[in-house]
Amino acid sequence: MKAIVRTQYGPPELLQFAEVATPVPAGNEVMIRLGAASVNPLDLYLMKGAPWDRIPGMKKPKPMVLGCDVAGRVEAVGREVTQFRAGDEVFGVTGFKGNGFAEYVCVAEERLAPKPVNLTFEQAAAVPVAAITALQGLRDKGRIRPGQKVLVEGASGGVGTFAVQIAKAFGAEVTAVCSTRNVHQAWSMGADCVIDYSKEDFTRSGQRYDLILAANGHHSIFDYRRLLVADGVYVAAGGGLVQIFETFTLGPVLSRMGRKKMVFFLAKVTRKDLDFLKELLESGKVVPVIDRRYRLSEAAEALSYLAEGHAQGKIVLTV
Incomplete structure (x- = not known):
């Protein structure tokens, strides 16, 4: 072959x-x-x-x-x-x-x-890999709940496009961060708010989030921590090597300093989660x-x- x-x-x-x-x-x-x-x-x-x-x-x-x-x-x-x-x-x-x-x-x-x-x-x-990374990052590590304010950084990539849709399927209010050419796509996926990072620095907006999923993170772990509510969760699922290293090494330390959680993880593909995604895909909630x-x-x-x-x-x- x-x-x-x-x-x-x-x-x-x-x-x-x-x-x-x-x-x-x-x-x-x-x-x-x-x-x-x-x-x-x-x-x-x-x-x-x-x-x-x-x-x-x-x-x-x-x-x-x-x-x-x-x-x-x-x-x-x-x-x-x-x-x-x-x-x-x-x-x-x-x-x-x-x-x-x-x-x-x-x-x-x-x-x-x-x-x-x-x-x-x-x-x-x-x-499989992209959608399960988004699912496990939001549900298992981020403990997503209906009505929460969720920010997805890197919303136009493989993981990000699934994360926006899955977060909406869980009933969250979703802010998508992407470049100018991807703004329309983010709106079409159901995002409640879209931030064009070339025009606005979301880390300085003053907005606070219950959950941040960095599908393609490029900011300091301290910037993400500042954006979280008192018991918020930051999940690093991708991005620059510096950002991943920061979350891997500093995340556990910062997570013990108060109620905010800073997590880096690697997805594990399982039959159970593939079946869960199958239902979302067949319902049309995720495309x-x-x-x-x-x-x-x-x-x-x-x-x-x-x-x-x-x-x-x-x-x-x-x-």
Whole structure:
């Protein structure tokens, strides 16, 4: 089968569209004929490698097929699989091992769910990592409740577009922060207030929020803390390395100094949350936002576009 293979650390142009062995499902795995996949910052990280991996003289990486968000049709199942059978349409994630940018992929049963009936494969592939990050950030870490004032920074990206819609589905009053070219999109997703960060610094507005989800945070942790109400929660789900490091190291300390909570987290994709999202998607309360579509063979171009940091929603690969 054809797949997108990383043979060395570096930029997207080093990726190869190559022939690799077709996988065979293990006992708990489902073999999928891919309909579509989507690209994520995780793919960029695996493509480039950690800084220490790129030191001259370090061991070369093993060839690896990139990609984790997938949607497609079940081709075969392992002997332990009970929830799916050949012909079922599914969506989910491969996990941190990649393997999603290929014509066929094997995925553990617990990381898959039935595809929402009203979505195409492309739309379904845009959902898992970004939407679950938004869901768990708002619900599990942010403890979102109806009527709360919620601010989503980075509202036009993959996580942000889902966060705005999911927060509205939970009954929150949502403020979306984005650039000028994405203002209309934020309104169309149901935001109650939209702040164009090129014209207004929301950290100096004087407004206070019950919950801040930084899908793409670029301010100091102290700026976010100042914007919270007395028992508010700040959740860092993405952004600059400085901001992530601040939240990871200072967040626990600041959280013990009063009732405001400062949290950094990484999402964990589960069947339960995929099913929860399936209901939201089928009800029309949440709609995937797709910026661009590329063929599987054009994965390098898709990743280059993602790396620019200006995507309006998700970037999808079609097979």
